[in-house]
Amino acid sequence: MRFSGKVAVVTGAASGIGRATALRLAEEGATVVAGDIDEAGGRELAETSNGRIRFRRTDVTIEDDIVALIAEAAELGGPDILFNNAGAGGLRAKIDEIDAAGWDRTMDLLLRSVALGIRHAAPLMAKKGGGAIVNTASVAALASGAAPTAYSVAKAGVLHLTRLAAADLAKDRIRVNAVLPGFIATNIFSASLGLEGQARDQANALIQGVGQQAQPVARAGRPEDIAAAVCFLASDDAGFVNGTHLLVDGGLSVGPRHSW
Numbered sequence: 001m002r003f004s005g006k007v008a009v010v011t012g013a014a015s016g017i018g019r020a021t022a023l024r025l026a027e028e029g030a031t032v033v034a035g036d037i038d039e040a041g042g043r044e045l046a047e048t049s050n051g052r053i054r055f056r057r058t059d060v061t062i063e064d065d066i067v068a069l070i071a072e073a074a075e076l077g078g079p080d081i082l083f084n085n086a087g088a089g090g091l092r093a094k095i096d097e098i099d100a101a102g103w104d105r106t107m108d109l110l111l112r113s114v115a116l117g118i119r120h121a122a123p124l125m126a127k128k129g130g131g132a133i134v135n136t137a138s139v140a141a142l143a144s145g146a147a148p149t150a151y152s153v154a155k156a157g158v159l160h161l162t163r164l165a166a167a168d169l170a171k172d173r174i175r176v177n178a179v180l181p182g183f184i185a186t187n188i189f190s191a192s193l194g195l196e197g198q199a200r201d202q203a204n205a206l207i208q209g210v211g212q213q214a215q216p217v218a219r220a221g222r223p224e225d226i227a228a229a230v231c232f233l234a235s236d237d238a239g240f241v242n243g244t245h246l247l248v249d250g251g252l253s254v255g256p257r258h259s260w
């Protein structure tokens, strides 16, 4: 029960990584205020949580929605924890094919949303004497081959924003860290393959099939793998972990050992 008495805000909570993390936080004692544009998924999550998770429809590209989500956590005495996680694949184009509107939409969803989440949660956390913020970046923040250009740039932005926010907010006893998932079998992953609804099978097939690029742990990541890492970063166990990132990618970023 690491989060007993804590109030956590989770964005993108209706599905995948956000859902698994909201459930894990609640299991370990937190009250969770969950935001997402998917109302059906959000309501279903709240119903399965024995009252520990509240859902609020939230579009993280709209600042007022972020403010309202965090205000709901404040009414409950929080937020102590913020997990900035909502996302989608964004603009699928190489640098010589991008369009300005698609680029802006991708940045608003993946990067501006994280900045605004921190901006509105941090003053409340500071007043309470501290807090923990975790941002979802991606292996794509570090590598060129994992995702399209705009997405990868936005996630690299999330990674550096994490460092800057950590430096700025340490005075208020707020820690800020990022989690970098590899291939995780969720809707985003299957959508990126054009294969909605078959996430786990397709992710496993991809990982088994890509030869030299296969990750050492030869299975797709699960949302619960990321939830466990996020909960570590959000917990007092990580009290001296600040401004850094945790890769949770089955070793994808180091790749397989060659036979020599």
Ligand code: NAD
Residues within 6 Å of the ligand: 011, 012, 013, 014, 015, 016, 017, 018, 035, 036, 037, 038, 041, 058, 059, 060, 061, 085, 086, 087, 088, 109, 136, 137, 138, 139, 180, 181, 182, 183, 184, 185, 186, 187, 188, 189
């Ligand atoms: P997912 O599609 O299962 O979950 C994403 C959630 O975000 C969905 O519930 C969706 O409705 C919500 N969302 C989308 N746009 C939103 C908006 N404007 N406002 C509020 N909510 C919105 O996918 P996931 O894999 O769980 O993605 C979670 C995060 O993990 C994303 O930031 C994604 O970029 C990141 N990520 C995923 C992988 C992977 O392989 N699955 C790898 C690296 C990073």
